[in-house]
Amino acid sequence: MKLLNTVKRRVLLLCHKQIQARFFNSAADFDTIDNSQCEQESGHTPVMPAEIIKAFNPQDNQIFVDMTFGAGGHSRQLLKAASIKLYCLDRDPYAYEKAIKLADEYGKKVIPLLGKFSEMQSLLTKNGVKPNTVDGILIDAGCSSMQMDSSERGFSLSKNGPLDMRMDGKRFSDQPTAADVLNTLDVPSLVKIFKVYGEEKRALKIAQALFDARYMLRTINTTHELADLVQNTLGSEQRFDKLKRTSHVATKVFQALRIFVNDELNELNYGMEMAHTFLKPGGKIAVLTFHSLEDRIVKRHILGIDMDEPVSQSVRQKFKNASKYHSKQEISDIYSKKWNPLYKNVITPSAKEVDLNPRSRSAKLRVAEKNVEKSV
Numbered sequence: 001m002k003l004l005n006t007v008k009r010r011v012l013l014l015c016h017k018q019i020q021a022r023f024f025n026s027a028a029d030f031d032t033i034d035n036s037q038c039e040q041e042s043g044h045t046p047v048m049p050a051e052i053i054k055a056f057n058p059q060d061n062q063i064f065v066d067m068t069f070g071a072g073g074h075s076r077q078l079l080k081a082a083s084i085k086l087y088c089l090d091r092d093p094y095a096y097e098k099a100i101k102l103a104d105e106y107g108k109k110v111i112p113l114l115g116k117f118s119e120m121q122s123l124l125t126k127n128g129v130k131p132n133t134v135d136g137i138l139i140d141a142g143c144s145s146m147q148m149d150s151s152e153r154g155f156s157l158s159k160n161g162p163l164d165m166r167m168d169g170k171r172f173s174d175q176p177t178a179a180d181v182l183n184t185l186d187v188p189s190l191v192k193i194f195k196v197y198g199e200e201k202r203a204l205k206i207a208q209a210l211f212d213a214r215y216m217l218r219t220i221n222t223t224h225e226l227a228d229l230v231q232n233t234l235g236s237e238q239r240f241d242k243l244k245r246t247s248h249v250a251t252k253v254f255q256a257l258r259i260f261v262n263d264e265l266n267e268l269n270y271g272m273e274m275a276h277t278f279l280k281p282g283g284k285i286a287v288l289t290f291h292s293l294e295d296r297i298v299k300r301h302i303l304g305i306d307m308d309e310p311v312s313q314s315v316r317q318k319f320k321n322a323s324k325y326h327s328k329q330e331i332s333d334i335y336s337k338k339w340n341p342l343y344k345n346v347i348t349p350s351a352k353e354v355d356l357n358p359r360s361r362s363a364k365l366r367v368a369e370k371n372v373e374k375s376v
C-alpha cells in the first residue's frame with residue numbers, strides 16, 4: 001500500500017507543460033584534448049571531454065564538483081588538467097565505489113560522495129563546503145554505460161534482466177522499481193508517464209495493453225517481457241534513431257520509465273539550483289544533456305526563463321500585461337540574470353566523436369558562469 005501511494009504521488013507531480021526548445025549547432029573549435037583518447041579508461045566513454053576542459057580551464061587549487069561521477073571519465077580529465085580538489089557525487093553505489101578507488105589514487109584531492117542532487121546540499125555542507133565557494137560544477141545527465149550494460153539493473157531493453165531501473169540501487173527500500181510502476185498504476189497514469197517522459201505517441205495503446213495483461217494474470221517483470229509486449233502491441237511499426245538506424249519500438253517507453261523511477265527531471269531542476277548556490281560568482285557550470293526534456297530544463301535555468309512560463313519571453317513581453325502591478329521583488333526577478341552563458345550556441349559533438357561513441361549522438365553541452373547578483 002505504501003509503495004502504491006509513493007508511485008501514485010509521483011504521478012500527480014508529473015509536469016504537464018511541454019515547452020518549445022530551439023537548438024543551435026556548435027561552431028566552436030576545440031583542440032586541447034583528443035576526445036577519442038579518453039575512451040575506455042574508465043568503463044564509460046566520457047562525452048565531449050575536450051570541450052568541457054576547455055570551458056572550465058581548471059587552475060591549481062581550485063574546487064570542483066562532478067555531480068554525476070559515473071565511471072569517473074570526466075573527473076579523471078579534470079584531475080589531469082590541474083591540481084584541483086574534486087568532490088565526486090553519484091547516487092549509484094557502484095559509481096561511489098569507483099570514486100573511492102579514484103580517491104585511493106589521488107588521496108585528499110578526491111572526495112567521494114554517495115547521494116542524489118537533492119541530497120547534495122547536506123553532503124557538501126557536512127564535508128565543509130560552503131555556498132559561493134566552488135569554481136566549477138559538472139552535470140552529465142542520464143545514466144552511464146555501466147548502468148546500461150548491467151543486465152541485472154534492468155535499464156537496457158537489449159539485455160534481459162529484472163525491470164528495476166533504480167539508479168540508487170537498493171539504497172531506498174520504498175523506492176518503486178519499473179516493474180512496480182507497470183504492475184500498479186492505472187491506464188491514465190501510465191499514459192501520462194509514457195507521453196510526458198517518453199514523448200511516446202502510442203502511449204494509450206501501450207498502457208492499455210499493459211493493463212489488459214494483468215487480467216490474463218500476467219505481470220511484466222523483465223526487460224524482455226516489456227520489450228516484447230510493446231512490440232506485439234505496435235505490430236510492424238518501424239522507428240529510427242537520430243543516426244537513421246532502426247530503433248526498438250519500446251525505446252521511448254524504457255526512457256519514460258527510467259526518468260519516472262529516478263525522478264530525473266525534478267532532480268535536474270534541483271541540481272541546477274544547488275549548483276548555483278555552491279558556485280562562487282564567476283564560477284562555471286557545464287551541463288551535458290541527452291534529450292530535449294533535460295535540455296529544456298537546463299536552458300530555462302541558464303537563460304533565466306521561469307519554468308511556469310509557456311514559452312520564452314523577452315523582458316518587454318514580461319511587462320506587456322499593463323493591468324498587472326509588478327512588485328519591487330517581481331521587477332528585480334525579471335531583470336536579475338542568475339547565469340551568463342559562455343557560448344551563444346549549444347555545443348554538440350563532432351562527427352568524429354559520434355562515429356567513435358554513438359552514445360554521444362544526442363548530446364548537448366551548455367556552459368554558463370554564475371552572475372554576481374545585482375539588485376534593481
Ligand SMILES: C[S@@+](CC[C@H](N)C(=O)[O-])C[C@H]1O[C@@H](n2cnc3c(N)ncnc32)[C@H](O)[C@@H]1O
Nearest residue numbers: 046068070071072073074091116117140144267
Ligand atoms: C552519464 S553518467 C556520467 C558519466 C561520467 N561523466 C563519466 O565520464 O564516467 C551519469 C551518472 O549520473 C548519475 N546520476 C544521475 N542522476 C543523478 C542524480 N540526480 N544525483 C546523483 N547522481 C546522478 C548516474 O547514476 C550516473 O552514474
